[in-house]
Amino acid sequence: MTEPTPVAPHHAPPSTAAERAVARAAALAPGPCPLPQLARLSGRPEPEVADAVATLTARGLLTDTAGGLTAGRLLREQVDALPPSLLGHLHRRAAEVLAGADPGRAAGHLLAAVRATGQADPALVDRLVADGAVDPSAGADLLLAVLPGAGTGERSRWLLAAGDLLVLAGRGDEAVDLLAAELAADRAGATDRALLLGRLGSWQAGGRPSAALDQLDRARRLAGPEQHAWLAATAAAVAARADHPRADALLREAGRAQAAHPSARAGVRLALARAARALALGAVPTAGDVLATVDPARPALRAEAAAVRAERIAVRLALGEYPDAATAVRAAYDDLPASGTPAVLALSCLRMLAVGELPEAEAQARLALDRPPGPLTDEVRAALLSVVVEVAYRLGRPAAARTVLDRELPDHPWPDRMPWALLRCAAAADPEPLRHPELIRCAAADAARSVRPLLLVAQHGPRLVRALLLLGDGNRARAVADRLAAVAERTPVPLWQGLAGHAGALVRRDPSALRAAVRSLRATGAGPALADALLDLARSPRVRLAEARPAAQEAAARYGRLGAAGDQERAERWDRRLAATRRRPAPGPPGHGLAALTAREAGIAELLAAGATKQQVAGRLYLSFHTVDTHLRAIYAKLGIRNRVQLARLWDARPVSAPPDAFPSAAPRSSRGAG
Numbered sequence: 001m002t003e004p005t006p007v008a009p010h011h012a013p014p015s016t017a018a019e020r021a022v023a024r025a026a027a028l029a030p031g032p033c034p035l036p037q038l039a040r041l042s043g044r045p046e047p048e049v050a051d052a053v054a055t056l057t058a059r060g061l062l063t064d065t066a067g068g069l070t071a072g073r074l075l076r077e078q079v080d081a082l083p084p085s086l087l088g089h090l091h092r093r094a095a096e097v098l099a100g101a102d103p104g105r106a107a108g109h110l111l112a113a114v115r116a117t118g119q120a121d122p123a124l125v126d127r128l129v130a131d132g133a134v135d136p137s138a139g140a141d142l143l144l145a146v147l148p149g150a151g152t153g154e155r156s157r158w159l160l161a162a163g164d165l166l167v168l169a170g171r172g173d174e175a176v177d178l179l180a181a182e183l184a185a186d187r188a189g190a191t192d193r194a195l196l197l198g199r200l201g202s203w204q205a206g207g208r209p210s211a212a213l214d215q216l217d218r219a220r221r222l223a224g225p226e227q228h229a230w231l232a233a234t235a236a237a238v239a240a241r242a243d244h245p246r247a248d249a250l251l252r253e254a255g256r257a258q259a260a261h262p263s264a265r266a267g268v269r270l271a272l273a274r275a276a277r278a279l280a281l282g283a284v285p286t287a288g289d290v291l292a293t294v295d296p297a298r299p300a301l302r303a304e305a306a307a308v309r310a311e312r313i314a315v316r317l318a319l320g321e322y323p324d325a326a327t328a329v330r331a332a333y334d335d336l337p338a339s340g341t342p343a344v345l346a347l348s349c350l351r352m353l354a355v356g357e358l359p360e361a362e363a364q365a366r367l368a369l370d371r372p373p374g375p376l377t378d379e380v381r382a383a384l385l386s387v388v389v390e391v392a393y394r395l396g397r398p399a400a401a402r403t404v405l406d407r408e409l410p411d412h413p414w415p416d417r418m419p420w421a422l423l424r425c426a427a428a429a430d431p432e433p434l435r436h437p438e439l440i441r442c443a444a445a446d447a448a449r450s451v452r453p454l455l456l457v458a459q460h461g462p463r464l465v466r467a468l469l470l471l472g473d474g475n476r477a478r479a480v481a482d483r484l485a486a487v488a489e490r491t492p493v494p495l496w497q498g499l500a501g502h503a504g505a506l507v508r509r510d511p512s513a514l515r516a517a518v519r520s521l522r523a524t525g526a527g528p529a530l531a532d533a534l535l536d537l538a539r540s541p542r543v544r545l546a547e548a549r550p551a552a553q554e555a556a557a558r559y560g561r562l563g564a565a566g567d568q569e570r571a572e573r574w575d576r577r578l579a580a581t582r583r584r585p586a587p588g589p590p591g592h593g594l595a596a597l598t599a600r601e602a603g604i605a606e607l608l609a610a611g612a613t614k615q616q617v618a619g620r621l622y623l624s625f626h627t628v629d630t631h632l633r634a635i636y637a638k639l640g641i642r643n644r645v646q647l648a649r650l651w652d653a654r655p656v657s658a659p660p661d662a663f664p665s666a667a668p669r670s671s672r673g674a675g
Contacts, residue, residue, distance in 0.1 A: 305336070317455070409423055464480055
């Protein structure tokens with residue numbers, strides 16, 4: 001009979017109780033385990049653990065690394081072969097020991113215990129999933145594992161927490177499916193159903209505000225008084241961002257509910273709603289003050305932390321505090337979960353666009369669109385696409401920008417179009433605004449409701465006014481300029497003094513206001529907005545040649561430094577036109593001059609003097625290109641001029657007493673310089 005081969009000493013299994021306890025603790029650990037942690041996990045005194053570690057290491061069962069002790073394959077196989085009840089007990093003990101010092105590892109141990117036995121301590125589950133040190137995805141997995149065995153008291157709470165954590169982890173589709181399945185099962189009471197509907201509504205706010213408000217309204221009708229504050233505040237936040245007519249009423253309702261039944265989460269939602277309302281009105285400092293009262297680092301506010309940080313960055317952008325915004329973006333990247341990263345990334349791209357870091361903004365936006373770091377809401381996607389579109393226009397690639405607009409911009413009614421407002425604003429950057437009249441007018445209508453889209457990128461406001469003037473829509477241009485003036489009153493900083501002054505000067509054709517706007521913008525970091533104002537100053541027919549040419553040249557140089565080749569070429573072309581202008585033509589013989597123009601010729605002359613191309617005039621007046629060209633030759637002959645610059649100066653100097661029917665208002669006088 002063959003005798004069994006003796007086990008080699010260096011492969012001998014743990015032989016004492018201390019060795020077995022230490023071996024199991026090391027094998028259960030997901031990574032290297034320091035000696036003090038082994039002592040806590042094994043429940044043995046540290047000197048005793050040190051002796052056991054020395055023995056197990058000598059036998060090759062443990063490996064000592066810089067990060068701690070690691071169990072070998074043999075020990076792990078032995079632990080995996082333990083009965084599920086014992087394995088679950090060991091993991092549960094490890095979770096209890098590590099909950100305070102290393103909650104992330106504790107959550108992993110507790111998940112392993114639940115998978116082994118199907119049981120968990122509800123108090124420990126609640127403690128770990130609420131801990132900010134636990135990865136949202138790991139916390140969600142733990143809750144999903146315990147849900148099947150949850151009691152009535154825990155199920156609703158854990159279901160909502162699992163949904164929140166799935167959203168934070170960038171697993172929003174799973175969250176929607178989870179809560180939708182629970183609603184379909186129809187096993188929740190009225191209060192729980194209200195909370196489920198409320199969560200679903202809050203998650204839809206970045207894409208379909210109408211659906212979000214509908215679900216939140218249904219939830220509020222079912223909710224008890226303790227839940228009403230959070231639901232009303234969430235609805236108010238959605239309504240405020242879209243400047244819904246119900247926003248103020250919802251804010252008042254949420255305030256009363258929060259006063260009656262205070263809760264930390266409802267308080268944060270209410271602060272977000274009030275800040276959103278302030279931003280919609282252009283009261284940027286007020287929004288900043290409201291957000292300053294919230295501490296997003298509080299564990300109870302984990303689900304709202306990303307929104308608070310993003311809104312604070314938006315306030316920095318709206319104030320023109322671009323270095324502070326960049327610092328806040330970097331800090332947010334380190335602290336936020338996957339769901340918050342896309343919104344912060346979009347704000348980072350908008351900051352780069354506002355200061356003129358055009359290549360960097362485009363590269364980052366395209367990367368985020370091609371390989372999203374997390375789920376992209378419609379609002380975030382629209383912001384990233386707006387960066388791509390504007391950079392394409394400024395770099396002289398209008399066809400690429402138009403392709404994006406035609407392909408990506410959905411035709412949603414209000415309020416579901418509001419998340420796409422930034423992309424419609426980008427359409428105003430087209431050097432031929434007549435290609436997008438409806439988009440530009442829609443952007444103006446959005447701005448009449450909420451100025452938020454005009455706050456985040458400095459150049460959006462004056463550029464929208466310029467495009468509206470070129471479309472011949474003086475009333476909308478004036479309305480947008482008035483909104484920007486209201487922002488400047490509520491937000492008295494150099495950036496908004498310059499932007500509002502620029503827009504108002506375009507409407508009034510006031511060169512002194514343009515000069516003041518340029519002076520204000522020089523004190524800011526808004527490079528593209530300053531270059532745009534300089535070019536409009538150069539285009540102003542009431543500015544002398546000695547001032548206009550340096551302004552055009554500085555605009556071209558600034559565009560060049562930004563890498564905006566398309567804008568640079570337009571500024572240089574205007575400078576060449578100015579260089580070709582020497583003096584006004586002498587008065588013509590009888591039958592010549594402005595009085596000799598027909599009504600049709602006067603209308604065409606006014607549009608051309610306003611900066612429109614012949615193609616744009618043809619589209620505006622429903623004429624063929626050749627008909628416009630024929631009229632233009634007749635206009636030049638009657639006025640004794642040779643180019644468009646002379647036409648613009650002569651048109652601007654026409655007598656005020658000229659009969660109104662001789663010069664039909666095909667476009668406002670203030671629209672010169674658009675395009």
